[in-house]
Amino acid sequence: MSEARLRVTDEVGETWDDPTEEQLQRLYAGLNLRCRFLVLERLDTPDGDDSYLQIFLNDDLTMAVEYRDGGPDSHHRADVPLSAERGGDEIVIPVLVGWAFRREGWRGALPWVRWDVERERPWEEHRD
Template identity: 55%
Template structure:
């Protein structure tokens, strides 16, 4: 048995090891008013870096999303917003980010504008985090 390299989790704490691209799409499509978060985390990193390599999605009340990713140290922590509701084409912007990140592609960030996230100045997750 091989060690998982990727773990998906929702805000209920349910996890999936090494989800396929189809699994990731299904998990994202399943976000709703009761299940708002999806986190993909790299777990094939050195133990001291666990929890520092991830991409996550939060669904807003209007079905737009906030994405966040961290690639190691705090100075490599970014966020982006998709102002188009998922059911009106927003998923066409979000899904390629999730799949590209999970697959380790170099160009996964290309479709969105990313800004550095400063936890001392903002909370893009609103009351959720």
């Protein structure tokens, strides 16, 4: 059996290795105000580079998405100002699946900005 290449972790610490596209969509659909985020992490990056994508559900049910593919210069975030019911899922699911399966074009779905650790810590306020 080969080692996992992708791991998904939710807010309560449950993990899934090498999920299918359908599993990713179900995990995304399960986000709620008690389980606000998913972290997708590549486990097969060279030299231990950070490579992950996070989705976070805000109080108003809009979302923030963050990704990093390498060093600090490759760390970006974007806001999705729509809840899932109002079309946010039509934006987030292609980004989630595109990143996970290394598909072309997923970056073009959102207006990414460089993540600045000094200004932005969207995940920290919800961690114990």
